[in-house]
Amino acid sequence: MITTPSATAPAPAGNRRAAPSFGRFARTAATVSLIATTLNLACFGVARAVGATLLVDPGIGPANHLVTGVDVAWKTAVPVLAGSLVVWLAAQRSRRAASGVIVLGGVLAALSIPLPLLGAHDPRTATTLLALHTIAGAAFVLIGVRTVAAATSAAGGPISLRSRR
Structure with missing residues (x-):
């Protein structure tokens, strides 16, 4: 008797697309975001030390906005983490979609x-x-590339072009 898999049956192991685990992604995103925030706060400290006014006239909002350490911290961490989450969600669909999000995010940055x-x-x-x-x-780009690389290695494919032989 020949049977065919039903629509609700899980796909055979060879057909499953492996995506990076959320835990691994979260550790990478948190670590890289923390490093970026720390580096940005260090740049902010150096700017204050060398006498930068740290005043900007944003396109939206009142003029003479004073950039503070809190501004630097949250305006680094939140966009990097939010953008990285979008990459991870795209990686659940496909590595190509995740790569597109990385390119788009890099261009926007x-x-x-x-x-x-x-x-x-x-x-x-x-x-x-x-x-x-x-x-x-x-x-953001580093987290995205690591996420796509994790998806590639989880799927059993090459991690980089150099590993193809």
């Missing part, structure tokens, strides 16, 4: 760099904001 530069009151503040946005964008 790159596009966000000139905006505060245009509103900075002095060159030291502009340089600091450039560093802060670059660090946060790099953290």
